Amino acid sequence: MPLKVLVTAQMPEQWFDPLKRAGHDIVLGKGLLDHDELVEAAREIDAIVSVLTDPIDAAVLESGARGSLRVVGNIAVGYDNIDVRRAAELGISVCNTPGVLDAATADVAMFLILACTRRASAAEYALRSGAWTGWGLTNLLGSDLEGSTLGLVGYGRIARAVERRANGFSMRVLHHTRHDSGQSGYVADLDELMTESDVISVHVPLTPETLGMIDARRLRLMRRGGVVVNTARGGVVDEDALAGALESGELASAGLDVYVGEPHVAARLLATPNLVLLPHIGSATWGTRSKMALLACEDVCRVLEGRTPKNPIHA
Ligand code: DGY
Secondary structure, X not given: OOOEEEEOOOOOHHHHHHHHHOOOEEXXXXXXXXXXXXXHHHOOOOEEEEOOOOOEOHHHHHHHHHOOOOEEEEOOOOOOOEOHXXXXXXXXXXXXXXXXXXXXXXXXXXXHHHHHHOOXXXXXXXXXXXXXXXXXXXXXXXXXXXXXXXXXXXXXXXHHHHHHHHHXXXXXXXXXXXXXXXXXXXXXXXXXXXXXXXXXXXXXXXXXOOOOOXXXXXXXXXXXXXXXXXXXXXXXXXXXXHHHHHHOOOEEEEEEOOOOOOOOOOHHHHOOOOEEEOOOOOOOOHHHHHHHHHHHXXXXXXXXXXXXXXXXXXX
16 A cells, blocks of 8 residues: 655655655645644654654644654754654654755855945835945945954854865854854854854854754854854844844844744844844755755655664654
8 A cells, every 4th residue: 555645845746756666646735735634644644754844843743643654754954843842752753854954054154254244235225216326435435354253153063064064164163062063163152152252153053952052142142243143043033132132232233144034033133234134045955955855755764664864853
C-alpha cells in the first residue's frame, strides 16, 4: 500500500521529486493549512513535509500518532514551529534542512549590515519621495565597515558564512556562543560582545534560553551609533527595546528579516525610519529553496523506508 505524505506548501513539482520517485501518495496542501486543518489532516497520513509557518504542535502530533504519522520533515533549519519533545515522546521523527541555506541567509545578513550602515532605505526613500535635491557633501552619511567590529551572536554555519563575508569587507569579527568555540574571536560573555561591537548580527535558534536575549539592557551596552541585524528568529531580539534604542538614537540603525508573530509586524517597528525591514527572505532563492525542499523530502523517504534520516532533530 502506498504511504501518504502531506506536503503543506505549494511548490514546483520537481522539489518533491524524491517522494514521487519513492512512489508515495502525495497530498498537496491547498495553500497554507491552519491549525485545525493540520490536526484533521495528520490523522490520515504517514508523513508531513512542513514549512516554518505550520504549527506542528502537540495536538497535530497526537492526532497523527492516533493514525500512522511517522515523520515530519520541516523545510527550514529552524524548527521552533514543531513540538519536538512531544514528537519524540510519540516516536515521530523530526528532520530539518541545515547547511544548504547558509550562503543565502548570510548574504541577506550582510545585505542588511550594508543597508543599515549606508542608510540605503532612507536614501532610497529620499530619492523616491522627491526629497533628494542633489549631491551634498554631508547628505545621508553612513558609517564605514572597514575596521569596524562585527559581533556574531551564535557561531553556527550561517554565522561562519557571515564571518567569511565580513572578512572580505575588512571587518574585525568576534563571536559569542555558550560553549567555547576554540576559534579566534571567541568572546565568552555576551555582554562583552555587545560592548565591543559596532554591528551585532544574530544567529541563534529561538529557544526558551534565547527568547529576548538581545534586550534593552544589552542594547544599552552597545556603542552609540551601533547597528543590530537579525536574520534568525524575531523572538531573540526584544522588538520594543530595539525600537526604543532606535528612537532615542542609541542605535544608528537596525535590519530585520524576522519578527515576533509573523506575518504581523509591530506598528512601532513600521514607524521607525532607521530600520531596514525585509519579509523573512533569508533563504529565498530558487536554488536554496529547492535544495531545502529536496533535503526534507529525502529525509522523509528515508524514515518511511526504515532508514536513519540525515538531519534528525533530537529533542
Ligand atoms: C529557516 O530555515 O529556518 C529560515 O528561517 C527559512 O528562511
